[in-house]
Amino acid sequence: MAFTLAPTAVTDGYRLAEHDTIGSTNAEALDLARAGDAGRLWVVSKNQQGGRGRRGRAWQSPPGNLAATLLVVADYELKLASTLGFVAGLALADALDAVVPNGNIAVGIDAGRGVGNNSRNRFELKWPNDVLASGAKMAGILLESTMLGEGRFAVAVGIGVNVIAHPQDLPYPATSLRALGAACDAETLFLALSDAWADNARLWSEGRGLAAIRNRWLERAAGIGSEVAVRIDNRVVRGIFETIDEDCRFVIRDHDGGVVKVAAGDVHFGAVASASAV
Template structure:
């Protein structure tokens, strides 16, 4: 139900780029809504639409969440809260040798889209080095602080088809005093002369549709070759590699050490203080220095 918490986003660029656009003033979670629409066949029901991208955007989420069930805090009119939904071949999504790259693929596409939107708007970085980086597996970082997060969810449709929901949250215009944690940041704190938030959100979303469409098509066409290319690309922009990191695993174990390598299957190698190497496939990895 829509309330005065938000306003319906105006997204003409995204409407042109996406195969379908759904915009809402307020929603519990764009990812949850996507899952409900997949379940009842409102999207993803026709195999002829496989590969197409549906965009669900909201000005405000009341129950947004990120990886490992964390709440995603957002403020109406100040955040990017958008989900991108597509359908991929089930055998590609189930390939454990490469499917770990899907979240990172989304992170790289988000990084590209933010950079492109900033450049096309004529905005200027407040500091000389405003290069965006990726904290494993796909958080978007700026100057060592979290700018955005991504949650990828898989919804099997049948034996041959799996839907991929990519929920992306980016802090666009939050003031410093409104940031949810000291480790987070907002784009306006690093870039000046940004356009109106609705315009900026539209530009980022449109570029994301284009970037995701291209990257996913390459992944489906030759996942092994493209995974190797994603590995090299990620190494170049990783905020995690070479730094001390703390990995909190799902089972409760904590590993502290140096992040030394991203593996071909997208897992992270951490060498602890005793020299033992650990392979991290899931869990919360924080950078300590």
């Protein structure tokens, strides 16, 4: 089965570049941007051999998992581009809801709970860039950018999903669609993802709809009201995860009652957050 775009994505002007094998979908997308591609291009493969996660970490992706990158070329305020990760998380969660049959996929204790301890979401979003199922990481999102000149820039919105397999040697739990009993393949998931992205991108509307995206994200957020530890460079901030603010920063109420707003950092919930070191 070949990768295909949803009709909604085609109508909105998105294109597709499919690869049997690729080093990195993000790297390919940014190379295409530097060569003059206008964006709205999905670069996809189910055999990515050189993927990477945040902070230069390797992203393990055995054949059969989904590696997809959307190339965005724009000239709006660059800081708005960082919120595309929240659009991507919502799109992927919506896509997973669409392709995975109803079942008992719950959020585990170490992932915390959604708003008001609402556990109706089978797939939840962990700030800033993970999608969880059963408290375990199923997918990661990585945004990378490059300046193109004349006020324009390119953003590669990379989405890696554990479809048929997940890493076993991580310091946190991970899972895959197959491990959860879902028979969905990478092509079917991507079809749903391209449709869900089109919907959420229209809502985001180049940042004009960020408040609506934030509200939707909070409805799926893992860990609100839970004990949390965030590693920021060489220090760890501990407290209760309260919300994300209007700029999508992570908001913690620390143990002294103060408010800490985090723009970037590694987040740990539950038992890991309560440990003496992260």
